[in-house]
Amino acid sequence: MTVAVSAPAALGDALAAIVGGGHLTAAPSQLAAAAVDGVIPRWLAWPGSMDDVSRLITVASAEGLAVAPRGSGSALDLGAPPARLDLVLDLSRLTDILDYVPADMVATVQAGVTLEALSRELGKHGQMLALDPYGGATRTVGGVLATNASGSRRFRYGTGRDLLLGARFVQADGTVTWGGSKVVKSVTGYDIPKLLTGSLGTLGIVVEATLRLHPVQPASGSWLFSFTSREAAGALVASVLASSLEPDRLAWLNAAALGRAGQDPAPAAVAVSVASVAEAVTSQGALLDSMASRMGAHVSTLDEGFWTRMGGALTAATVVKIASEIRRLPFWVAEIERATARHGLSVTVVGEAGNGIFRAAAEGSVSPESWAREIIAPLRETLAAEGGSLVVERAPLGLKRAADVWGPVPETAFAVMKRLKAEFDPRGTLNPGRFVGGL
Amino acid sequence: MELNPALLSELERILGPKGVVATQEGRMAYECDMLTFYKGAPDVVVLPETTEQVVELVRFCRREHVALVPRGSGTGLIGGAMAPVGGVMVSLTRMNRILELDFPNRCATVQPGLINLWLSQATREHGYYFAPDPSSQMVSSIGGNASTNAGGPHCLKYGITVNHVLGLEVVTGSGEILAVGGKTHDHPGYDLTGALVGGEGTLGLLTAITVRLLHVPAGVKTLLASFSAIDDASEAVSAIVAAGIVPAALEMIDETFVRAINEGVGAGYPKGAGAVLLIELDGPDAEIEAQARRIVQICRDHAALEIRVAQDEAERALLWKGRKEAAGVVGRMSPSWILQDAVVPRSRLPEIMREVQAIGARHRLVIANVFHAGDGNLHPMILYNDLEPGEVERAMAASDELLRACLVMGGSVTGEHGVGLDKASSMPLQFAAADLNFMARFRRVFDPDGIMNPGKLLPSHPACGEGFRPRVPRVPAGTWV
Numbered sequence: 059m060t061v062a063v064s065a066p067a068a069l070g071d072a073l074a075a076i077v078g079g080g081h082l083t084a085a086p087s088q089l090a091a092a093a094v095d096g097v098i099p100r101w102l103a104w105p106g107s108m109d110d111v112s113r114l115i116t117v118a119s120a121e122g123l124a125v126a127p128r129g130s131g132s133a134l135d136l137g138a139p140p141a142r143l144d145l146v147l148d149l150s151r152l153t154d155i156l157d158y159v160p161a162d163m164v165a166t167v168q169a170g171v172t173l174e175a176l177s178r179e180l181g182k183h184g185q186m187l188a189l190d191p192y193g194g195a196t197r198t199v200g201g202v203l204a205t206n207a208s209g210s211r212r213f214r215y216g217t218g219r220d221l222l223l224g225a226r227f228v229q230a231d232g233t234v235t236w237g238g239s240k241v242v243k244s245v246t247g248y249d250i251p252k253l254l255t256g257s258l259g260t261l262g263i264v265v266e267a268t269l270r271l272h273p274v275q276p277a278s279g280s281w282l283f284s285f286t287s288r289e290a291a292g293a294l295v296a297s298v299l300a301s302s303l304e305p306d307r308l309a310w311l312n313a314a315a316l317g318r319a320g321q322d323p324a325p326a327a328v329a330v331s332v333a334s335v336a337e338a339v340t341s342q343g344a345l346l347d348s349m350a351s352r353m354g355a356h357v358s359t360l361d362e363g364f365w366t367r368m369g370g371a372l373t374a375a376t377v378v379k380i381a382s383e384i385r386r387l388p389f390w391v392a393e394i395e396r397a398t399a400r401h402g403l404s405v406t407v408v409g410e411a412g413n414g415i416f417r418a419a420a421e422g423s424v425s426p427e428s429w430a431r432e433i434i435a436p437l438r439e440t441l442a443a444e445g446g447s448l449v450v451e452r453a454p455l456g457l458k459r460a461a462d463v464w465g466p467v468p469e470t471a472f473a474v475m476k477r478l479k480a481e482f483d484p485r486g487t488l489n490p491g492r493f494v495g496g497l
Numbered sequence: 498m499e500l501n502p503a504l505l506s507e508l509e510r511i512l513g514p515k516g517v518v519a520t521q522e523g524r525m526a527y528e529c530d531m532l533t534f535y536k537g538a539p540d541v542v543v544l545p546e547t548t549e550q551v552v553e554l555v556r557f558c559r560r561e562h563v564a565l566v567p568r569g570s571g572t573g574l575i576g577g578a579m580a581p582v583g584g585v586m587v588s589l590t591r592m593n594r595i596l597e598l599d600f601p602n603r604c605a606t607v608q609p610g611l612i613n614l615w616l617s618q619a620t621r622e623h624g625y626y627f628a629p630d631p632s633s634q635m636v637s638s639i640g641g642n643a644s645t646n647a648g649g650p651h652c653l654k655y656g657i658t659v660n661h662v663l664g665l666e667v668v669t670g671s672g673e674i675l676a677v678g679g680k681t682h683d684h685p686g687y688d689l690t691g692a693l694v695g696g697e698g699t700l701g702l703l704t705a706i707t708v709r710l711l712h713v714p715a716g717v718k719t720l721l722a723s724f725s726a727i728d729d730a731s732e733a734v735s736a737i738v739a740a741g742i743v744p745a746a747l748e749m750i751d752e753t754f755v756r757a758i759n760e761g762v763g764a765g766y767p768k769g770a771g772a773v774l775l776i777e778l779d780g781p782d783a784e785i786e787a788q789a790r791r792i793v794q795i796c797r798d799h800a801a802l803e804i805r806v807a808q809d810e811a812e813r814a815l816l817w818k819g820r821k822e823a824a825g826v827v828g829r830m831s832p833s834w835i836l837q838d839a840v841v842p843r844s845r846l847p848e849i850m851r852e853v854q855a856i857g858a859r860h861r862l863v864i865a866n867v868f869h870a871g872d873g874n875l876h877p878m879i880l881y882n883d884l885e886p887g888e889v890e891r892a893m894a895a896s897d898e899l900l901r902a903c904l905v906m907g908g909s910v911t912g913e914h915g916v917g918l919d920k921a922s923s924m925p926l927q928f929a930a931a932d933l934n935f936m937a938r939f940r941r942v943f944d945p946d947g948i949m950n951p952g953k954l955l956p957s958h959p960a961c962g963e964g965f966r967p968r969v970p971r972v973p974a975g976t977w978v
Contacts, residue, residue, distance in 0.1 A: 161739050161844035162873075184741050206683065217683075219691050220660050229935070236932045241840045243872045244909035245646040245695050246916060246927055247954065248936045249659065252691030261687070273741030296601060300624065302715035304780055338784035381681045385601035413682050414602070445679040464685040470675050475687050477942045482935075494686040 069121055070101060073145070076113045077103050081151070092146045094126050094492075095139035096455055099146045106151050108226065108234060108265045115263070116232030118145055119487045126489050127259045129170060129201025132193070135452040136205050137258055138463050141491025147263070149200055155179055156266060157240075164223065164242060166268040169200025185271045188215035192369030192408070192417075200264050206256030209369060210307035210331075213412040215272060222251045224268035230261075230483035240268045253478075260493045261482045275333035279343050280307075280360035283350040284316070284324035291326035292388030294350050295411045298330070299384070301349070303342055307331040309368060310409035310416055312391060318371035318406055319364060322356075326388070328411060329360060329368065371406050374419035376453045378434070382446040384414035390441070394418050397433045417451070426454070430461035438465050464494040500540045504561060508543055508585070511553045516591075518542040527568065527586050528579060535576035535918050539566060539586035546591045548666065548674065548704040555702065555948075556672035558585055564951050565670075567698035569610060569641025572633040574836065575917025577645065577697050581952045587702060589640050595619055596705060602680050604663055606707045609640020616708070625710040628655040631913070632821050640703045646695030648913030650746035650820070651777075653871040655711070657913065659694040664707035667693055669700065670944025679707055692939070697915055698950040700943035714779035717745075718789050719807040721816050722796040723770035727751055727854075727866075730772035731847035733799040734870045737776070738843055740795060742788050746777040747871030748820055753830065753880075754867045761826030764819025767803050774870070775820050823867040824878075830865065831880035833889075835896045839903040840912040843873035852902045853877050860895040862888070874912035875903065901926065916954045924956050 064072070074082040081104040083089070092102045100123075105111045118125045124142035128134060129149055152168035153175065160183035167176060173187065174195040180186050191197060191207035201207070203225075208217040215221070224238030237250025254264055285291040291310065298308060309329040311319065316327055328350075332342045347357055382390045391407050398405045401424040409416025424433075438448050450463040467475065472495050479497045491497075500519065508517050518524060519541045528538035545551050558565050564584030571578050580586055593610035600623055607616060613634040617626040630649035631637055637647070643665070648657045655661075664678030678690035693700055724730040730749060737747065750758065750773040755766045766773050776792060778785040793804055807813035827834055841849045850866070853875070857864035868876040877899055881892040900910055900923060910916075910923045924933060937955055941947075 159842060159844050161735055162842040163738065164842065206688075216656070216660060219688055220656060229931075233931050235935050236929065237935065239840075239909040239927075240907050241842055241873060241909050241912075243648060243652065243657065243840055243869070243874050243912040245648070245657070245913055246909050246911050246920075247924060247933075248939055249646070249692055249695050250935065250939070252659070252688045252694075253939070255688060255691070256683075257687055273743065276741070299603065300600070300712070302624075302712055302781070304714075334781065334784045335787040337787055338781045341783045342781055379683075381683045383602050383680050415682055444681065445684075446681045447683070447685055449683075449685055467684075467686045468676060470673050471677050471686065471689060473673070474669070474675060474689060474942065478687060478939075481938050481942055 064121060066100070072117055073101055073103060073114060076117070077105050077110050081106065094134055094143055094146070095458060097140050097143045099126070100144045102146045102148060104148045104151050111147065111228045111263060111265050112232045112234050114145070114147060115228050115230065115487065119231045119485060122485060123487065124490050125487055127204070127263045129198030130172065130196050132197050133201055133205045133207065137489070137492035138496065139455065139458055139491065140489065141486070141496065149198065149265070152265065160185060163271040163273070164240060164268060165271060166240065166266060167199055169198060169265050169267060171199050172196055173199065173202065180271060181274065184274050186274050187221065187269055188272045189218060189221060192372050194369070199267050199269070203255055203264055203267060204257065204259045210309045210365065210410055212410060213308050214304070214306035218255045219252055221270045222255055222267055223270050225251045225254055225264045226266035227254060227262035227264045230485065230487045235262065238268065242270055258489055258493045260479060260489045260497055263488065275335070277336040277339045278331055278333040278362070279339045280329065280331040280362065280364060281343060281346060282321060282327055282329050282358045282360050283355035284322065284327040285355055286325055288326040288388045288392055290353055290355070291328050294328050294353050294355065295387070296385065297349055297353070298346070299412060303345060304332070305330045306333045307365070308410070308412040310387065310391065310407065310411040311368065312395065312405070312407035314404060314406040315368065315371045315408050319367040324356065329364065331365070368408055372408055372417055372419045374406065374421050376420045376457060377417055377451045379415065379417045379449045379451050380441065380446065382414045382441060383444050384412065386444060387411055387414050387416060391416060393437060397437060401428055401433065426456035426460035429457050434461050467494050505541065507557060508541060511557065512543050512545055512550055516544045516546070516550070518544070527571070527588070530571050530573040530576060530578045532574050532576045532919060535579055535581065537579045537581040537583070539580035540583045542586045542588055544588050544591050548668065551587070551668045551702050551704055552672060552674055554585070554587065555668050555670065558948055559670070559672055559946055562946065562948065564948055565702070566950050567644065567702050569638035569644070570612070570636050572637045573641060573645060573917065574838070574914045575645070575919045577915060577917035577950070577953055579918070581918055589638065589702070592704065593638070599680065600625060600710070603710050604680050604707055605710055606705055607639055608705060609638060609703045611639050613637050613639055613642055620710055621713065624713050626713055627708055628661055628711050629658045632824070639706055639708065643694050643703055643706050644696060644698050645915040648869070648874065650748055650869060653747055653869065654743050654745045659691055661709045662690060662694050662706060663709055665690050665693055665703055666705035667701040667703055670946065670949040675701070695915070697917060697954045699940055699954050700949060716779065716782040716785050717813065718778045718785045719813040719816055720776045720789060720792060721766070721805045722774045722776065722801045723767040723772070723803045724799065724801055725771045727772040727850050728847055729799045730774050731850050731870070733774060733796050733801070734846055735844060736795045736799065737792055738871065740791060742791065744776050744871060745779040746775070747869070748775040749773070749866065749868055749870035750775065750820065750823065751866040753863060753865035754823055757826040757830050758819040758823055761829050762819050762822050764815055766819055770802060775816060820867065827865070827878060827880070831863070831882065833881055833883045835879045835892050837875065837877045837879070837896055837899050838911050838914040839875050839900050839908060841873045841875065841903050841906045841908040843871070845906045846870060846873055849875065849902065849906060853899065856895050856898050856902070860891040862892060862895055864895065869912070872912070873908070918953055921952065921954060921956045
């Protein structure tokens with residue numbers, strides 16, 4: 059395989075010719091702002107169509123350039139520092155809703171549509187895309203899918219894996235490819251959208267997504283159950299899970315998170331929302347109330363804005379995400395609170411209690427080496443015993459260099475992932491170095 | 498494959514003498530799945546009991562360049578679990594244990610041969626169940642369900658099999674044991690679990706499956722609404738969905754089937770109805786009560802003749818019995834039939850139902866319909882008499898037109914049965930060459946030598962199938978749809 063290397067100026071012209079001069083920049087200030095983990099690209103492009111993306115990638119691939127796609131840019135912290143970076147592909151101009159038939163409860167949209175804009179359009183018809191990543195309204199559909207971002211609603215509706223029906227994507231050589239279907243039920247061929255969801259654009263860049271939608275329920279209610287101990291909060295979660303209650307959110311908050319979300323302090327709390335017809339919201343709320351009160355909870359009613367405030371509580375320079383067995387979540391919250399406290403850090407914890415997932419945002423100063431060796435490594439070791447994982451979702455560069463942000467992937471599974479990357483991106487065009495194991 | 502004594506004795510060494518079936522009559526029992534249209538007996542059938550045996554088997558077949566065809570209960574409808582080019586069929590029926598029930602983590606790990614319904618039976622007393630419910634669930638295996646990414650009536654609300662698979666142990670075509678996913682969520686790396694489900698045995702053999710268990714809903718409400726015209730019923734389906742109600746199931750039964758089911762099963766569906774909707778709601782009682790009231794109103798607005806609400810579990814079971822055993826009564830109507838499985842966007846339901854009738858009229862054939870209306874998943878059954886000259890050809894032409902009509906409306910060539918051998922050649926109708934090429938390369942990553950279920954899922958072997966068609970296509974009575 060030969061890689062043509064053109065003179066930088068000629069290459070810049072070739073890229074500019076694809077998107078139009080106004081949509082490509084090599085201005086140092088703009089490039090500095092587009093850096094990924096401190097690695098500054100040579101160009102920043104704003105493609106205006108699927109065809110633009112395809113042609114840009116075709117040139118990049120032929121010239122041996124490394125490309126990092128981005129949506130709103132809010133999740134660029136996710137991943138290891140890039141091995142190489144030449145071209146940042148900003149998809150924020152791709153904002154069309156291409157096809158939306160409300161009666162089908164399916165929409166096909168371009169990758170740059172923000173959740174906010176989509177939600178406005180769907181809301182007119184009483185529908186929604188049930189993806190609510192923290193701080194996510196301004197995030198783009200493409201970015202949310204590429205990072206497999208999710209929020210509290212996943213308890214009821216699942217994640218991008220469950221909601222992405224079909225995808226039109228650009229392969230590493232520029233080939234436009236379609237996977238999946240535009241209907242809610244299809245088993246025609248391999249489920250390529252599953253492969254792309256959460257792949258950080260390393261196998262292909264999703265440019266159009268066909269999404270499964272849900273009806274917005276006519277009524278909803280939210281409650282906060284605060285406890286004097288983690289164990290008691292954990293017992294409520296276990297009871298809800300073992301009941302026929304059908305909440306759509308089941309969130310865990312520690313003391314710091316409660317404070318940041320504007321609630322009274324308590325060692326641990328569970329926030330629950332129910333969405334249904336009004337009668338069922340009332341009756342489920344009453345059941346929850348009596349269940350939690352028996353367990354010693356302090357009960358308060360929440361407004362809908364709480365959920366946005368809760369997501370906003372996770373702002374810190376370092377955020378880690380832990381996935382454990384569902385029943386072990388209280389244990390792992392305690393573990394990370396203890397491990398970080400030993401180093402003088404304080405953590406804000408917000409979690410999806412029904413899925414065994416939580417995030418901890420850490421404040422305070424500790425050396426990257428201590429973080430990596432004394433906090434992350436021991437937690438990972440014990441988490442591995444139950445098949446859990448710890449991913450550093452956001453961190454200063456020092457910590458990203460000291461600790462593998464993704465953590466280990468089992469050997470045989472990683473061997474397959476490596477073969478997939480080698481098959482679909484042999485030249486390392488797409489986001490090289492940023493995904494698991496340096497893929 | 499030339500099944501020489503040396504190969505056979507090696508298989509016997511791996512699996513034990515009781516794990517190998519090599520007799521002519523033994524092999525013939527495995528020559529097809531429930532789509533008997535395609536026949537191809539394997540050269541030998543093996544019945545492993547452990548993952549280690551499966552690993553040794555795959556490595557042996559890889560070394561000897563022998564095709565492997567996985568098989569669960571053999572209830573598939575796509576010519577998937579049959580051996581068009583011979584080779585070794587791997588029947589997983591002996592690997593049928595529940596390995597672990599873990600209620601606090603809402604999951605179970607099972608072997609592939611476990612019958613779908615057995616898992617719900619084992620968990621229901623604890624308040625849980627396994628949601629995917631293909632009509633074959635009393636006989637089909639969870640390994641088969643995961644391999645074909647099976648659906649069922651209740652996937653309207655709960656999603657298809659892949660939405661309920663958390664992890665897999667797979668022996669890939671290269672003979673490695675690959676453990677992906679598991680009890681915990683969001684494993685770093687590519688979602689191999691999601692991408693392997695629906696692989697139809699072309700990527701590897703599933704040896705263990707971790708599935709999500711759901712809590713049994715607080716209440717269930719089953720309604721039956723009859724209409725004089727199928728058009729009204731189709732419009733009612735659209736109106737229910739448009740009202741923001743996602744029932745657990747929303748099934749349509751047309752006039753031909755209503756008659757046959759009443760005669761065959763005695764389900765007591767309203768006589769003379771042009772179409773019947775079977776609607777099931779589940780969830781908190783207050784929710785399903787309110788939704789049921791709304792649905793009754795919608796059905797009335799769409800000129801429903803009669804609306805029944807099951808008053809107890811026995812009535813509910815009777816309403817469902819007719820639906821679940823629908824395919825079994827087809828034999829009363831016609832000696833032979835072709836079953837289609839295709840999808841349209843649900844808003845196109847009234848339109849496609851008119852088209853189905855038009856196609857039937859054009860080919861002078863009756864097309865009977867019982868299907869998952871809520872998600873636009875059609876199962877037209879084209880009835881014909883194989884003794885009448887030219888009817889087979891007309892039926893096949895009608896079947897092909899149906900598929901194309903669905904695709905023109907933006908649909909899919911299979912909603913829940915899968916591709917197998919039957920629809921491998923239809924894949925280019927739905928996918929461009931680049932899309933199929935991507936899938937073929939994906940396949941090769943798991944099966945570098947092309948030994949896993951060759952000829953299935955992708956149109957890589959266009960000749961396959963042609964040579965295996967019996968003179969008369971036939972689907973047996975008792976098939977599940």
